[in-house]
Amino acid sequence: MNITLKLFTSLRRYLPEGCSGGACDLEVDPGTSVGEVLRRYGVPTEGIVILVNGRSAGLGRVLEEDDVLAVFHALAGG
Amino acid sequence: MFGWHGKVLRVDLTAEKTSVEEIDPQTAKDYIGGRGWAIKILHEEVDPTVDPLSPDNKLIFTTGPLTGTPAPTGNRYMVTTKAPLTGAIACSNSGGMYPTEMKKTGLDMIVLEGRAERPVYVWINADGSGDEAEVEIRPADHLWGMRVPEATDALLEETDEKARVSCIGPAGERLVKIASIMNDKHRAAGRSGVGAVMGSKNLKAVVVRGTLDTPLAEPDEMRELSRQVRREVAADVKKGSTLREYGTAYVPIVTNEIGILPTRNFQTGVFEGVDGITGEVLTDKYLVRPKACFGCPIGCGRRTTLEGSIYEGKGEGPEYETIASLGSACGLDDMAAVTKANYLCNELGMDTISTGVTIACAMEMMEKGILSEEDVGMELRFGDADAVIQLVEQTGYREGFGDVLAEGSYRMAERFGVPELSITAKKQEFPGYDPRGSKGMGLLYATSNVGASHMAGDLAYMEVFGVPKKIDPLTIDRKPWYIKHFEDLFTIIDAAGLCVFLSIRYLCDGTYEVQPTRMTEMINLATGADYTVESLMEAGDRVYTLERLFLSQAGFTRADDTLPKRMLEEPMPDGPAAGHVVELDEMLPEFYELRGWDENGVPKDEKLAELGLNR
Numbered sequence: 155m156n157i158t159l160k161l162f163t164s165l166r167r168y169l170p171e172g173c174s175g176g177a178c179d180l181e182v183d184p185g186t187s188v189g190e191v192l193r194r195y196g197v198p199t200e201g202i203v204i205l206v207n208g209r210s211a212g213l214g215r216v217l218e219e220d221d222v223l224a225v226f227h228a229l230a231g232g
Numbered sequence: 233m234f235g236w237h238g239k240v241l242r243v244d245l246t247a248e249k250t251s252v253e254e255i256d257p258q259t260a261k262d263y264i265g266g267r268g269w270a271i272k273i274l275h276e277e278v279d280p281t282v283d284p285l286s287p288d289n290k291l292i293f294t295t296g297p298l299t300g301t302p303a304p305t306g307n308r309y310m311v312t313t314k315a316p317l318t319g320a321i322a323c324s325n326s327g328g329m330y331p332t333e334m335k336k337t338g339l340d341m342i343v344l345e346g347r348a349e350r351p352v353y354v355w356i357n358a359d360g361s362g363d364e365a366e367v368e369i370r371p372a373d374h375l376w377g378m379r380v381p382e383a384t385d386a387l388l389e390e391t392d393e394k395a396r397v398s399c400i401g402p403a404g405e406r407l408v409k410i411a412s413i414m415n416d417k418h419r420a421a422g423r424s425g426v427g428a429v430m431g432s433k434n435l436k437a438v439v440v441r442g443t444l445d446t447p448l449a450e451p452d453e454m455r456e457l458s459r460q461v462r463r464e465v466a467a468d469v470k471k472g473s474t475l476r477e478y479g480t481a482y483v484p485i486v487t488n489e490i491g492i493l494p495t496r497n498f499q500t501g502v503f504e505g506v507d508g509i510t511g512e513v514l515t516d517k518y519l520v521r522p523k524a525c526f527g528c529p530i531g532c533g534r535r536t537t538l539e540g541s542i543y544e545g546k547g548e549g550p551e552y553e554t555i556a557s558l559g560s561a562c563g564l565d566d567m568a569a570v571t572k573a574n575y576l577c578n579e580l581g582m583d584t585i586s587t588g589v590t591i592a593c594a595m596e597m598m599e600k601g602i603l604s605e606e607d608v609g610m611e612l613r614f615g616d617a618d619a620v621i622q623l624v625e626q627t628g629y630r631e632g633f634g635d636v637l638a639e640g641s642y643r644m645a646e647r648f649g650v651p652e653l654s655i656t657a658k659k660q661e662f663p664g665y666d667p668r669g670s671k672g673m674g675l676l677y678a679t680s681n682v683g684a685s686h687m688a689g690d691l692a693y694m695e696v697f698g699v700p701k702k703i704d705p706l707t708i709d710r711k712p713w714y715i716k717h718f719e720d721l722f723t724i725i726d727a728a729g730l731c732v733f734l735s736i737r738y739l740c741d742g743t744y745e746v747q748p749t750r751m752t753e754m755i756n757l758a759t760g761a762d763y764t765v766e767s768l769m770e771a772g773d774r775v776y777t778l779e780r781l782f783l784s785q786a787g788f789t790r791a792d793d794t795l796p797k798r799m800l801e802e803p804m805p806d807g808p809a810a811g812h813v814v815e816l817d818e819m820l821p822e823f824y825e826l827r828g829w830d831e832n833g834v835p836k837d838e839k840l841a842e843l844g845l846n847r
Contacts, residue, residue, distance in 0.1 A: 160489070163482045163511060164472030175507065176485070198471075203698035208490045208808025210702055224489045226482075228698035229474045229737075 155184055155219040159191060162226035168197045188223060189213035203228050234449035235297030235759030236260050240269075241339045241367060243354055245433050246287060246346030250367040255340070261761050261771075262844070264727035266296035267323050268775040269341055270312035274321065275778055280786035284316040284425075285407060285432040287347035293334065293398070293438065294342075296729025297759045300335030300446050300526075302458040304465065304738075305731035307332050307526040309415075315424035316432075317409045317586070317640050318658045318683040320783050322424035325687060325726055327525035330415035333396040335729075336442025337365040348434040351376040353399075355391050358442040365442065372436040376405060379579040380414045383437065392441045399437035400427045401581030403628040407431050408638040410586035410627075410661075414578060418533075418548035419525075422583040424660060424682055425640075449760030457754060461738050465529040475532040475733065476522055478511030480552035483664070484560065485510050490696065490705065491807025492669035494561040494662065496614045497592040498655045498798060501666040502807035505565025505615075509555050513567045517541075523548065530733055538575075541568035550574040550584070553686070556664030557588025558624075562595060563614030573624050580628030586640055589661035591623050593641035593654050594633075602648050608633045652797045658683030658788075667799055669809025670695045672711040672718075675819045679715070679793045679833070681779040687726075689718035693736050700742045708815050712823035720772035721748060727775060728755055774843040777828070777835050781847065784834040793820065793833050 160177045161169050169178050182191060188211060192199050204211045205224040217223065238260065240253045255269070263269050270292040282288045291313045298306035309331035315322035334342070337358040344354070351372040358365035375383050380401040387397045396416060403411035404427030411427030412420040430436075448454050474482045487493040488506040495503040507513075514534065518541070523533035537546040550558070550570055558577075559570040577584045597603040598612045605611050609632045612619050626634025636644050641661055645654040655662045660683030667674030672691035680688035691714055695705035703714075725735045728751070739751040752768045755761065763771070794800075799814045824831060828839030840847065 162485055162489075163474045163478050166512075176512070201471075203702055205489055205808075209706075210704055226486055227472065227474050228702070229468075 156181055157217050157220070158222045160222065160224040161197065162224065164227065165197060165225055168195045170195065182217065186217050187213065188215045188217065191217070191223060192225065197225060201228050202226065233257060233260065234447050235301070235755070236265060237338050237340050237446065239339050240341045240343060241356070242343050242345065243367070243369065244345050245348040245352065245369070245435060248348070248369050250369070252339070252364070261759070263775055264296065264724060264771050265340065266294045266310045266727040266729055267312055267723060268727040268771070270294045270310065271321065271775060271779050271782065273343060274312065274314065275782050278314060280314070280782050282314060284314045284319065284429060287433070289314050289429060291344040291426070291429050291433060292341060293344070295331055295335045295340055296727050297755060299729030300332040301448060301758050302455050302527070303730065303754050303758065304458055304461050305525070305528050305530070305734040306729050307528060308726070308729045308731055309334060310726055311413055311421040311426045313426055313429045315426065315682070316407070316428045317425035318660050319786060320658050320683055320788060321681055321779055322426050323682055323726060324413070324421035324423045324426050326415055326419045326421040327528070327731055328416035328419035329526050330396040330398050330419070330440065331729065332526040333442055334440045335446060336444050337440050338442065338444040339365060342438065344433060344435060347432065351434050351436055353387065353435065353437040353439060356438070356440045357392065358444055359392065360443040375436050377402065380581050381417050381579060384417050387437055387439050391439050395439050395441040397437055397439050400430045401579060401628065403580045403582045404428055404431035406630045406638070408582060408627065408630065409640050410583045410590065410638070412581050412583045414581050418578055420578065420583065422585065423685060427581050448758050450757040454754070454757035457750070457757060461734070461750070462529045464738055465734070475530050478515055479522065479532045479534045481514045481534070481550065481555060482511035483552040484555055486696065487556070487665060490669060491804065491809040492666040492696070494556050494664055494666055496563050497561060497589070497596040497653070498662065498666055499596070500805050500807065501669055501809055503560040505563070506560065508565035509559045509567050509570060514550070518567065518571060520546070525731070528731065532733060536571060538568055538571060543568050543572040545572060545575045547575040547578060549578070553664050554584040554588070557585045557592070557661070558620060559588070561588050561592040562620050564617055564620060565615070566617055569617035569621065573620050576621065576624045576628070580624070582624070582628055585663055586661040587624060587627060589655055590637050590641040590644065591620055593645055594637065596653055597645065597648060597650060602650055655796050655798065656684060657795055658792055660684045665692050665696065666804070666809070667795070667814050668804040668812045669807070670705045671708050671814055672705070672714055674795060674799060674814030674816060675711055675715045675823060676718070678795050678816055679823060680719070681776065681783055687722065687732070689715055689722045690732060691715060691718050699737050700740060700746060701744050703744070706809065706812060708819050712819050712826055715823060716826045717746065719776050720769055721746065723772040723776045724748060724751065724768060727772070770843070774845065777839060777843055778845055780829065781835050781840070781845065788833070790831065790833045
């Protein structure tokens with residue numbers, strides 16, 4: 155199934171090659187969790203905020219077809 | 233005294249007299265400093281119903297006990313007054329180099345009273361040639377009319393090149409209700425129209441030069457704790473700290489992803505043009521280098537240039553709030569245009585948030601046929617960069633339709649019969665988080681003593697950014713507790729002279745309770761006071777409650793603790809927060825109860841007694 159992975163700002167460097175604009179469409183097996191996707195690309199799994207379709211999620215969240223997984227460093231701004 | 237100098241400068245602009253008063257140590261401790269000392273003076277000396285632009289209002293510059301100390305980000309000052317935009321109090325905070333220099337004059341606070349007959353500026357010089365600062369009130373006729381950078385350069389030329397300048401631009405001189413006070417050319421005590429109060433006093437600038445260090449109670453331990461904090465920040469920067477690399481401009485993609493990026497006057501929270509206004513665009517195209525305030529290990533400031541774009545200029549910014557207000561709220565997807573509008577606001581001395589959101593409101597009014605091209609003198613569509621830039625300039629000078637915009641969005645929309653289109657609380661424009669997708673921020677905007685403001689208790693830290701922990705932005709559960717807690721916490725940060733960017737992450741305990749453990753330690757090491765976490769939080773509560781009492785006495789009631797109809801009744805149309813409104817009525821009673829205020833939002837007698845306050 156297909157999902158979209160978005161890595162913001164300094165996490166962009168963990169995106170697979172060939173991706174641009176901080177986002178990448180990926181094919182993953184059904185039942186794949188957020189944690190499995192992040193570990194596959196070496197993305198840090200601590201000190202981050204995880205969003206699935208714009209809503210807060212954890213590493214154990216199982217992804218579904220067309221989900222948008224977005225990850226950024228937990229760091230204040232504004 | 234330690235941490236504090238214990239000295240307050242009074243400048244009577246009417247009589248052209250100055251004097252220095254000592255502050256009582258117990259009062260210093262009970263009210264912490266900064267914003268706390270200032271509200272005590274306002275409450276005791278200013279009629280809460282006073283016209284903010286009359287000579288009877290007072291304009292107070294204050295530092296805190298950590299300003300100008302080794303405490304990382306101890307570099308802030310506050311401008312407190314009764315605000316012309318809101319009629320409530322203003323607590324506008326700024327960093328840069330000026331606050332530290334002000335503290336080095338040996339004065340903690342400057343109270344500016346009355347009104348000068350002709351334009352003047354105040355020159356405070358403690359360059360080491362005497363024991364105390366010399367204070368002069370000097371003519372400023374030749375500076376009146378100058379923009380901020382020009383006025384700053386002229387003032388440095390005629391005082392001391394090592395001095396620091398806080399001044400108003402043409403907007404403050406013309407009593408624009410969204411005028412700011414600018415220091416170090418590019419830093420703003422931005423909100424609530426503090427620049428108009430300065431203009432009403434015929435005061436162009438307060439220039440400071442100082443060489444006096446702040447005595448510290450435990451200097452060695454304080455330096456060690458400061459070093460420890462700096463090491464932690466450095467480790468985060470090494471891991472790729474987003475703030476150093478992108479400034480707060482990294483935020484639009486985050487708020488857009490959760491669906492709360494103000495778009496087209498808060499009609500929605502998802503902006504299709506967000507890719508044009510991201511931190512990456514700013515860093516890749518316009519950043520010269522990051523810039524830090526005095527003693528700051530983070531460096532979120534942006535020194536930028538528009539070289540290579542269709543615009544001209546160089547300066548500082550934009551930061552997130554400016555991108556959200558002059559950018560997405562106006563439908564602009566061009567970082568160069570946003571940056572240009574930001575430069576103009578800085579030069580004219582205007583709050584970027586209120587300026588952007590007021591123009592956005594005018595755009596929606598034209599979209600809905602309420603304003604005509606004839607009214608505005610131009611076509612005004614969302615996304616029209618040239619119109620935004622022209623209107624910023626006109627607003628600063630109150631020219632053409634700018635004279636209407638200069639009153640802020642509420643007065644403008646009310647004049648045309650549509651006050652509900654003004655996205656304000658207590659007549660102050662919303663910052664960059666649509667509260668329909670960030671419910672705690674909704675309660676904050678509605679109840680804050682300064683009107684809509686993120687800096688009054690920025691729960692976006694937790695609801696949006698996950699600092700120190702992530703909480704669900706779409707629920708109202710526990711939000712009344714969090715907002716009360718964050719208001720008290722942010723009051724302490726302001727009063728101490730710290731920056732929030734460092735304080736929540738590195739000076740609190742890192743738990744869901746967000747207790748100011750290290751902050752207490754840091755303030756004690758500087759001042760020698762024996763605050764506990766509890767007594768420091770109580771001092772924050774004392775200051776916040778006294779501010780509220782001032783508002784109550786000025787005539788504010790529960791009816792003013794509200795939000796625009798759009799936030800309460802019109803569900804967010806799309807994005808992750810689709811279908812949500814702010815359930816304010818469900819949060820308000822519990823919030824008042826926690827604060828010890830009655831059902832009308834007025835502090836109860838027993839609450840005042842508990843905090844040692846008098847009506």
